[in-house]
Amino acid sequence: MKKNIFHGRTLAVIGDFTLEERRYLFEQTRRLKRALAEGDRAVIDRYRIDDPDFGLYEVFLEDSTRTKESFKNAAQFHRIKLNGLDVSHSSINKKESYADTFNTLAGYDNRLFIVRSTLEGVCRWLEDNGKDFAGRNGLEVPPAFINAGDGKHEHPTQELLDEFSFLEQLEWDYSSLHIALVGDLFHGRTVHSKAEGLGIFGQVTVDLVAPPELTMPDYYVKRMEDNGFRVRSFGSIGEYLAAGATAPVWYFTRPQLERMGDDILRRQDELRSRIVFKPEFVERIAEGTKFYHPLPRHKEHPTIPPFLDTSDLNGWENQSINGKLIRIVLLSLIAGKIGGDFQPPAGGGLEEKDDEAFLQEVEVSLSERPKQYAEGVNPISDGIVIDHICRGESEREIREHMSRIITVLELYGKGGEWVSHSGVAAGAKKGIIFRPGLTGFDGRQMKQLAAIAPGSTLNIIRDRRIIRKLRLHMPPKIYNFETISCRNTACISHPSNGESVPAEFYRIAGDIFVCKYCEKPHSFKEIWK
Numbered sequence: 424m425k426k427n428i429f430h431g432r433t434l435a436v437i438g439d440f441t442l443e444e445r446r447y448l449f450e451q452t453r454r455l456k457r458a459l460a461e462g463d464r465a466v467i468d469r470y471r472i473d474d475p476d477f478g479l480y481e482v483f484l485e486d487s488t489r490t491k492e493s494f495k496n497a498a499q500f501h502r503i504k505l506n507g508l509d510v511s512h513s514s515i516n517k518k519e520s521y522a523d524t525f526n527t528l529a530g531y532d533n534r535l536f537i538v539r540s541t542l543e544g545v546c547r548w549l550e551d552n553g554k555d556f557a558g559r560n561g562l563e564v565p566p567a568f569i570n571a572g573d574g575k576h577e578h579p580t581q582e583l584l585d586e587f588s589f590l591e592q593l594e595w596d597y598s599s600l601h602i603a604l605v606g607d608l609f610h611g612r613t614v615h616s617k618a619e620g621l622g623i624f625g626q627v628t629v630d631l632v633a634p635p636e637l638t639m640p641d642y643y644v645k646r647m648e649d650n651g652f653r654v655r656s657f658g659s660i661g662e663y664l665a666a667g668a669t670a671p672v673w674y675f676t677r678p679q680l681e682r683m684g685d686d687i688l689r690r691q692d693e694l695r696s697r698i699v700f701k702p703e704f705v706e707r708i709a710e711g712t713k714f715y716h717p718l719p720r721h722k723e724h725p726t727i728p729p730f731l732d733t734s735d736l737n738g739w740e741n742q743s744i745n746g747k748l749i750r751i752v753l754l755s756l757i758a759g760k761i762g763g764d765f766q767p768p769a770g771g772g773l774e775e776k777d778d779e780a781f782l783q784e785v786e787v788s789l790s791e792r793p794k795q796y797a798e799g800v801n802p803i804s805d806g807i808v809i810d811h812i813c814r815g816e817s818e819r820e821i822r823e824h825m826s827r828i829i830t831v832l833e834l835y836g837k838g839g840e841w842v843s844h845s846g847v848a849a850g851a852k853k854g855i856i857f858r859p860g861l862t863g864f865d866g867r868q869m870k871q872l873a874a875i876a877p878g879s880t881l882n883i884i885r886d887r888r889i890i891r892k893l894r895l896h897m898p899p900k901i902y903n904f905e906t907i908s909c910r911n912t913a914c915i916s917h918p919s920n921g922e923s924v925p926a927e928f929y930r931i932a933g934d935i936f937v938c939k940y941c942e943k944p945h946s947f948k949e950i951w952k
């Protein structure tokens with residue numbers, strides 16, 4: 424039987440579903456929306472899971488109306504078992520870990536969890552943990568997780584319904600999108616999901632409209648640019664309108680007061696005045712423009728004031744209605760009810776990067792007069808020398824990093840380290856660590872060394888000769904070391920959260936790694952504790 428690739432899938436970030444998979448989901452949602460409008464029972468029933476044993480669990484550790492209730496209503500459409508964890512009376516308050524909590528619920532025949540949390544990267548972690556739990560306990564399909572918003576990180580199902588709503592306005596033309604993101608772009612996870620999500624459109628122009636205190640974090644702007652989006656920034660709606668060439672799609676967000684520090688909260692009125700739409704702006708908006716909002720709106724200080732509810736700008740009500748439809752179809756896909764006919768494009772799928780490519784053997788000539796490592800000390804007769812550390816960096820950086828390498832690899836004992844001329848350019852420096860008596864490193868230490876001292880070489884010396892020389896390159900993935908840690912205190916893997924989640928990083932470019940869970944970028948030096 425052909426595999427339904429949607430069955431049992433986790434949606435932790437919008438990028439978990441490929442562009443083609445999202446297009447398929449939208450196509451199905453369109454069909455369902457039409458069938459519901461026409462009362463076409465036969466088509467509608469094709470989407471229903473209709474299995475009272477299919478267990479869906481809602482676990483909301485932050486407040487919610489739309490996301491929680493639309494999933495609940497979607498579950499009722501499907502006639503499946505629906506439960507909600509009463510978080511305020513659960514053992515989470517007795518400091519039970521996420522892993523233990525969800526393992527318990529998965530053990531009660533629940534297949535899919537909708538999770539909202541202040542901690543970032545929770546669903547990615549639960550997915551891994553759920554696979555292990557399923558393996559240990561003989562569950563045929565591991566539990567799946569849908570991220571219903573994790574801190575400031577992502578909100579992938581909101582992104583799906585937003586894209587669907589924009590496409591309705593654009594009459595299903597995927598070729599381009601010009602959008603203004605207005606409001607709290609710093610704390611809002613719905614706009615952060617857009618850095619990847621909007622890649623579904625061919626040409627993308629994003630206008631960021633927010634005061635500097637609420638502006639989009641650099642990391643997401645960079646991600647948008649890397650995805651080929653044109654990005655422009657404006658400090659207020661007034662400034663944006665004055666610049667002209669405004670977008671036909673405006674996406675407003677609410678100032679996320681609950682995530683703000685005291686200094687920003689104190690200035691909330693002033694900041695809000697720059698992102699609230701005022702009556703005098705209406706005449707400057709081009710015909711056909713639509714406004715969207717993930718909602719909720721603040722009842723006293725909405726960024727889209729209620730006087731606009733009856734105007735043609737109102738796109739947010741239809742957007743909210745779409746939320747239930749998108750979620751019905753998403754559940755149907757993950758339950759394996761629909762999606763069996765989906766054809767992934769040929770050549771698709773993520774390739775696993777070669778984990779071993781971090782080591783490169785350099786030929787050593789045993790006949791040549793060997794380079795002798797000694798500076799102020801006798802040449803080393805037996806031992807190891809790590810050379811070319813932090814080539815070209817300042818002496819201070821080189822020394823700081825050498826001390827980090829020594830701590831991480833526990834290179835204590837006899838030997839020393841020094842800073843020398845590197846030869847790559849006039850005045851350039853490099854670090855060297857030598858340890859007489861050390862015979863070499865095992866594979867794990869070698870990988871650790873490659874990950875902490877990329878670009879360096881490891882020389883193994885016997886009888887005053889270099890018998891082996893290895894050039895070390897950055898590995899594509901760094902994991903399985905107790906000495907690494909994500910720097911984001913809101914990340915599920917951050918030690919301060921006590922969840923015992925092992926840190927893991929992926930290299931995205933140059934020496935930049937992202938945390939597997941919260942996706943925060945780190946330079947390779949930052950990942951070490």
Ligand code: NCD
Nearest residue numbers: 489490572613677717718719
């Ligand atoms: C958003 C959220 O929770 O991130 N709401 C929602 O899911 N519709 C936006 C918000 O709370 O401001």
